[in-house]
Amino acid sequence: MNFLKIEDLSIDLGEFKLVDVNLEVKKRDYLTIIGPTGSGKSILLETIAGFYKPEKGRIYLEGEDITNLPPEKRNMSIVYQDYVLFPHKTVFDNIAYGLKKKIKDKEKIREEVTQITEVLKISHLLHRKPTTLSGGEQQRVALARALIVKPKLLLMDEPFSALDIKTKENLRKLVKKAISEYETTVLHVTHDFDDVWSLANKVVVMKNGKILQEGDVNEIFYKPSINFVADFVGTNVLDGEVIGKEDGLTKIKVGNCVLLSVDDGEGKVRLSIRPEDIIISNNPIETSARNEFRCKVEKINRMGNLVYLTLNVDGIMLRCILTPNALYSLNIKEEDIIYALIKATNVRIIAKNVEGECRS
């Protein structure tokens, strides 16, 4: 039995609709929901929490139909980007707030607060008021408050997006530890793929109020089922044709290039190459890796703490990622000729018998 099951869920908010959402989540799954802004991620989360009434469809939690239950009866906690703590209560009272409604035993409440604050490393802050805390500390308090009531589902809507990179990394580690101790099932909306890679075992991709693809993390990033998902998660997807074998590797012709893959295939195939799996160099690289291409740098885009390069390999466009530091030390500019290296293990055949033109 699925822990959370959503069947044909639709909502009409006038200008925006959630359309026939189906989702199955197992106990202790960590599901991340990704998709462009306005795709309905928050609305989906808030509908699961009970803040919107679906027009059609059902939501089951542990087999119980909760579609019409009010939010407070659903046994779920929600954590937002902005920490929404009670400003006049101490950290202790903020964390104990939900628990006090459930149990009266003061000693037991203190024990539970001690336990969760030790896991999240905020025991030293219990006497403070939230306004005196840093963003990362406030978010740990919000997490403690959400987890202490042992919710069946922890819903998080971009919980780390207001925090700096180091604090985010630290918080991810703490969340991992806390949800493992509390055996929590999590639905986490995010724009940050680092959240997906470091926390999730499952991913849902949304667009225009619909789920386009769901699967485990590798499936979404290495086997995007449609071009939109491939573009959104940044995977290079290429169509080609198998033209034979070489030393146990499959030879695939893509445009004017030949790529070698460890995967088996024949006929027309679709390939995926992750941008972070492309190694670049100013000069030809002496290595045993078999896919090496001379290419032109078409475009350099800096986004946040990463640099995206678009490489033109004999007419095929490949996207790759570098750190700003790597870009600086390689001294690469648009129009430069460089060399790209892709290991045969990183050229994955994601579909066979594919019809259509080479996608580049």
Ligand SMILES: Nc1ncnc2c1ncn2[C@@H]1O[C@H](COP(=O)(O)OP(=O)(O)OP(=O)(O)O)[C@@H](O)[C@H]1O
């Ligand atoms: N109460 C509402 N009534 C009508 N439309 C709404 C309501 N709340 C949100 N919307 C619209 O629904 C769409 C989806 O909103 P939602 O907040 O779920 O997007 P999102 O995927 O979470 O985006 P973001 O990544 O920017 O947070 C948006 O176009 C938004 O303007």
Ligand SMILES: [Mg+2]
């Ligand atoms: Mg949102």
